[in-house]
Structures are given as structure tokens and as C-alpha cells.
Amino acid sequence: MLYDHTSTSARYNAEAHFPPPLCHLGTQEAVLKALKHWAKQDMLVAGSEGDDTFRTNRPHEQIHWLYGPAGAGKSAIAQTFAEACAKDGTLAGAFFFWRADPSRNNPRQLFTTLALQLATTLPELRSIMNSVIVNNLAVLTSIEIQFEQLILWPCLK
Numbered sequence: 001m002l003y004d005h006t007s008t009s010a011r012y013n014a015e016a017h018f019p020p021p022l023c024h025l026g027t028q029e030a031v032l033k034a035l036k037h038w039a040k041q042d043m044l045v046a047g048s049e050g051d052d053t054f055r056t057n058r059p060h061e062q063i064h065w066l067y068g069p070a071g072a073g074k075s076a077i078a079q080t081f082a083e084a085c086a087k088d089g090t091l092a093g094a095f096f097f098w099r100a101d102p103s104r105n106n107p108r109q110l111f112t113t114l115a116l117q118l119a120t121t122l123p124e125l126r127s128i129m130n131s132v133i134v135n136n137l138a139v140l141t142s143i144e145i146q147f148e149q150l151i152l153w154p155c156l157k
Contacts, residue, residue: 001133002150005140006113007103012082012094016101020083021076028077031066035081038064039090093117111146118151128154 009016023032066074078096085091093114098104119126132139132149139145 001137001140002112002116002119002129005109006116007095007101007106007109009101010095010097010104010109010113011117012079012086012091012096014096016104017096017098020079021073022083023073023076023080028073028080031077032081032084035064035066035077036084039085092121107143108141108146111143111151112140115146115150115154118154125154128157 008014012020066078068074075096078094082091082094094117095110095113096104103109115129119129129150132154136145136149139149
């Protein structure tokens with residue numbers, strides 16, 4: 001049921017936007033380096049006490065806003081970064097909006113698409129998400145509920 005409410009063309013590797021916009025070799029290196037540094041800041045790191053691990057606690061850095069004028073290369077940077085993360089196994093999900101594609105220009109499909117990718121990337125979330133959908137089909141109709149019940153709660157559990 002979740003798949004039926006997703007945008008299969010919004011994934012970073014979707015055939016719908018082939019060839020994808022990519023940074024030319026040697027360009028945007030500073031931006032890509034900053035993105036990689038930002039992403040690593042919130043990864044699990046070895047704790048100083050024994051084998052414990054902890055997640056860095058920097059809520060002001062949870063979102064990295066990529067902005068600029070039209071044609072500046074934001075999509076190419078995001079695509080290149082997503083591909084690099086996929087290659088090194090750190091990509092949990094991605095959604096690429098596109099004004100001309102009705103399924104990629106629909107916020108109702110954002111969280112369902114990301115939830116499906118999370119359930120694929122992190123199989124331990126599947127049963128939680130399945131339970132949410134089976135017990136409340138209305139979750140598929142409200143983006144606020146989708147975020148809370150398909151993204152936030154499963155990840156917290």
C-alpha cells in the first residue's frame with residue numbers, strides 16, 4: 001500500500017530523470033566537501049567510554065539548506081552528493097522534486113516515498129511502518145501524520 005502512494009521517479013537513481021544532473025569533475029568541490037562534513041557530524045561515532053556509541057547532539061545542524069538562484073547547480077550538487085552517499089552506504093533516502101512531474105511535485109508523496117526508502121534501507125523499520133499503515137490507512141492522506149507516524153516514530157523506536 002505504501003508503494004502505491006510514492007513517487008518512483010523522485011529517487012536519486014530513478015530512470016525518469018536520466019541522465020541525472022551531476023557536477024562536472026573538479027567543480028563544486030568545496031560545497032560537496034562541506035556536505036560530506038555536515039553528514040558525518042551526525043553519524044554514530046565511537047564513544048570515549050568502552051564500546052558505547054552515541055549520536056552527536058547538534059539540533060541546529062540537522063538540516064543543511066542548499067540554496068541559490070535558478071541554474072546555479074543545486075540539483076547537480078544534490079544528485080552528486082546522493083550518489084556519493086549511496087556508493088558509501090550512507091544514503092537512507094532521497095526525494096528530488098521536479099515542477100513538471102506531477103508525482104515529484106506533490107508534497108503528499110514526499111514522506112511516503114522517503115518512508116519506503118527507509119524501510120528498504122533499514123529493514124528493522126518495515127514491521128513498524130507496516131503496523132502503522134495497517135492500523136491507520138488515513139496515515140496515507142495527511143503529510144503531517146505521514147511524517148510523524150512513518151518517519152519520526154519508527155526512527156525513534
